[in-house]
Amino acid sequence: MAITSAGVGSGIDIESLVTQLVAAEGSPALNRLDKKEATLQADLSAYGSLKSALSSFQTSVQNLNDPNDFLGRTSTSSNTEVFSATADETAVPGNYDIEVVQLAEAAKSRSGDFTSDEEVVGTGSLAISLGAESFNITVDSNNNTLAGLRDAINDASDNPGITASIINVDGGSRLILTSDTVGAANTISIVADDDDGDDTDALVGLSRLATVNLTSIQDAQDAIIKVDDQTVTRDSNSFSDVISGVKFTLESATPGEIETLAIGLDKGGLLTNVNSFVEAYNSLADTMASLSAYNAETGAAGTLLGDSALRAVENQIRQTITGSVNGLDFDSLVSIGITTNDEGHLEVDAIKLDSVMTEDFTAVSQLFASENGLARSLDNVLERYISSDDGILTSREDGLKSNIDSIGDDRERLDRRLATLDARYRAQFTAMDILVAQLTSLGDYLSSQLASLPEPNSIRR
Numbered sequence: 343m344a345i346t347s348a349g350v351g352s353g354i355d356i357e358s359l360v361t362q363l364v365a366a367e368g369s370p371a372l373n374r375l376d377k378k379e380a381t382l383q384a385d386l387s388a389y390g391s392l393k394s395a396l397s398s399f400q401t402s403v404q405n406l407n408d409p410n411d412f413l414g415r416t417s418t419s420s421n422t423e424v425f426s427a428t429a430d431e432t433a434v435p436g437n438y439d440i441e442v443v444q445l446a447e448a449a450k451s452r453s454g455d456f457t458s459d460e461e462v463v464g465t466g467s468l469a470i471s472l473g474a475e476s477f478n479i480t481v482d483s484n485n486n487t488l489a490g491l492r493d494a495i496n497d498a499s500d501n502p503g504i505t506a507s508i509i510n511v512d513g514g515s516r517l518i519l520t521s522d523t524v525g526a527a528n529t530i531s532i533v534a535d536d537d538d539g540d541d542t543d544a545l546v547g548l549s550r551l552a553t554v555n556l557t558s559i560q561d562a563q564d565a566i567i568k569v570d571d572q573t574v575t576r577d578s579n580s581f582s583d584v585i586s587g588v589k590f591t592l593e594s595a596t597p598g599e600i601e602t603l604a605i606g607l608d609k610g611g612l613l614t615n616v617n618s619f620v621e622a623y624n625s626l627a628d629t630m631a632s633l634s635a636y637n638a639e640t641g642a643a644g645t646l647l648g649d650s651a652l653r654a655v656e657n658q659i660r661q662t663i664t665g666s667v668n669g670l671d672f673d674s675l676v677s678i679g680i681t682t683n684d685e686g687h688l689e690v691d692a693i694k695l696d697s698v699m700t701e702d703f704t705a706v707s708q709l710f711a712s713e714n715g716l717a718r719s720l721d722n723v724l725e726r727y728i729s730s731d732d733g734i735l736t737s738r739e740d741g742l743k744s745n746i747d748s749i750g751d752d753r754e755r756l757d758r759r760l761a762t763l764d765a766r767y768r769a770q771f772t773a774m775d776i777l778v779a780q781l782t783s784l785g786d787y788l789s790s791q792l793a794s795l796p797e798p799n800s801i802r803r
Contacts, residue, residue: 356768356771356772356775359767359771360764360767360768360771363763363767364760364763364764364767367760367763368756368759368760368763371756372753372756375749375752375753375756378749379746379749382742382745382746382749383746384645385645385646385742386739386742386743386746387645388633388644388645388646389646389735389738389739389742390739391629391633392629392630392633392646392652392655392735393727393728393735393736393739395625395626395629395630396626396655396724396727396728396735397724397728398622398625398626399622399623399625399626399720399724400720400721400724400725400728401622402618402619402622402623403619403622403716403717403720403721403724404717404721405615405618406615406619406710406711406716406717407710407711407715407717407718407721408711409704409707409708409711409712410430410431411615411707411711412612412615412704412706412707412710412711413431413608413703413704413707414431414607414608414611414612415429415430415431415433415435415587415605415606415607415608416429416604416605416606416607416608416610417429417433417588417603417604417605417606418603418604418606419440419601419602419603420601420602420603421601422593423593423594424440424442424592424593424594424596424599424601425440425442425567425590425591425592425593425601425603426590426591426593427588427589427590427591427603428588428589429587429588429589429605430587431587432586432587433585433586433587433588433605434586434587434605435605435606435607436604436605437602437603437604437605438569438570438585438602438603438604438605439568439569439570439571439600439601439602440567440568440569440600440601440602440603441567441568441571441596441597441598441599441600441601442565442566442567442592442594442595442596442597442601443566443567443568443573443595443597444563444564444565444566444595444597445524445563445565445579445592445594445595446524446525446563446564446565446576446577446578446579446592447524447560447561447562447563448520448521448522448523448524448525448528448560448562449472449519449520449521449528449529449530449558449560449561449562450518450519450520450521450530450558450559450560451518451519451530451556451557451558451559452509452516452517452518452519452556452557452559453488453516453517453518453556453557454516454556454557455511455513455514455515455516456488456514456515456516456517457514457515458488458510458514458515459487459488459489459492459508459510459515460487460488460489461487461488461515462486462487463481463486463487463488463491464481464486464536464537465481465482465483465486465536465537466481466534466535466536466537467479467480467481467534467535468481468491468532468533468534468535469532469533469534469535470495470501470504470519470530470531470532471529471530471531471532471533472502472503472504472521472523472528472529472530473502473523473525473527473528473529474527475502475503476502477498477500477501477502479491479494479495479498481494488508488515488517489508491506491517492506492507492508492517493506495519503521503522503523503528504519504520504521504522504530505519505520505522506518506519506520507520518559519532521562524562524563524565524577524578524579525562525563525564525577525578526562526563526564526577527562527577528562528577529561529562530562532556564576564577565577565578565579565581565592567584567590567592569584569585579591579592580592585603585605588603588605607699607703609696609699609703612699612703612706613690613692613695613696616680616690616695616706617690619710620680620688620689620690623663623687623688624687624688626659627686627687630652630656631686632644633645633646633647633649633652634646634647634648634649634652634653634656635647651727651734651735651738654734655723655724655727655734655735658723659720659723659724662716662719662720662723663675663688663716663720664676664682665719667708667709667712667714667715667716668714670705670708670709670712671702671705672698672702672705672706672708672709673709674709675688675709675716677698677709678694678695678698678705678706678709679691679692679693679694679695679697679698680695
């Protein structure tokens with residue numbers, strides 16, 4: 343008798359039985375792998391959080407590695423519509439009287455009137471000068487109109503900085519030449535050479551030397567200011583060579599009116615840098631505390647409780663920020679007003695810090711950014727742990743990832759073992775099912791044969 347479905351012969355649900363037996367066999371191993379992987383993944387996530395917090399702190403530390411970041415200056419103009427100024431760390435604090443006598447201007451000239459921008463101006467050449475530099479324009483049938491001259495001037499590769507344009511006024515069209523550079527030395531002039539040699543056509547009318555038709559609209563001039571009543575002349579409206587470390591930008595001339603410039607120490611900028619450092623450290627401290635926390639009442643523990651790498655980096659950072667820098671009058675964070683509270687956070691005593699800045703404005707810079715300062719020392723500590731090449735935490739992460747990958751291999755091996763066990767169980771139960779079916783069939787046959795025998799008392803003698 344053929345068996346076409348598992349369990350038909352015996353009446354047993356072999357499919358369910360095999361599934362349950364295989365699951366019972368594999369469940370303990372699978373649970374161990376799941377638990378191990380969950381632990382490894384949690385550790386990997388915790389190391390990622392720690393590295394991220396350390397990296398953010400390292401960024402704030404590296405931003406304090408330049409002494410100039412602590413030595414900023416403020417510059418205040420009494421009237422920014424007249425002039426503005428910026429100061430770098432070399433500027434000496436002080437106050438100055440400033441009078442802007444005149445602004446530097448660019449030369450601008452115009453031609454005489456032409457009937458339109460298409461009027462023919464003749465042929466020949468133009469020698470156009472801007473200060474000591476000059477270039478030549480050949481005027482021929484391709485460009486001998488006012489518009490053609492404009493385009494030829496603007497397109498000239500050796501043009502030192504003259505822009506040509508055309509305006510149409512009541513008297514006709516005019517060619518406008520404007521210097522791109524301000525300053526008295528940058529005057530505009532033109533010498534025309536007429537092809538016919540008689541200097542009678544329109545072309546020569548563009549030459550200042552040959553006729554009065556080229557008219558100055560705006561003369562080139564230098565900027566003039568007075569600093570504490572001392573005259574300063576410059577060929578630009580922006581310059582930084584008058585007061586050391588100070589860059590001026592002139593906005594408007596107000597002859598006879600005295601404004602003021604105040605250069606001071608940028609205590610606010612320095613305080614901002616210090617507060618940023620403190621905030622970054624406190625954020626890191628919170629992350630490390632969370633990862634290593636333990637609640638005695640609930641038994642809840644941080645993922646990295648007792649982790650040696652976390653303890654080591656935490657201790658090294660604390661030792662560094664509570665240590666001192668040799669050779670400095672203000673040689674520690676405590677000495678400038680930064681202390682650690684009961685929660686492990688840094689706190690800034692603004693009054694004490696301001697007193698230190700008043701006494702020695704370079705003190706904070708030296709503490710953080712000197713050769714052996716806190717910034718460099720902290721950066722070195724952090725780099726040993728989070729370097730992408732050989733950092734301690736990076737190595738830990740690589741090890742965890744390798745272990746997680748090996749769990750994948752263990753799962754594959756378990757799957758293969760359970761597949762083999764499933765096949766063996768199926769073969770055994772299928773054989774049993776066939777045997778039971780055969781025995782059942784034989785029993786049914788015997789029962790049938792016995793049932794067909796006559797009753798004992800029914801046999802006649």
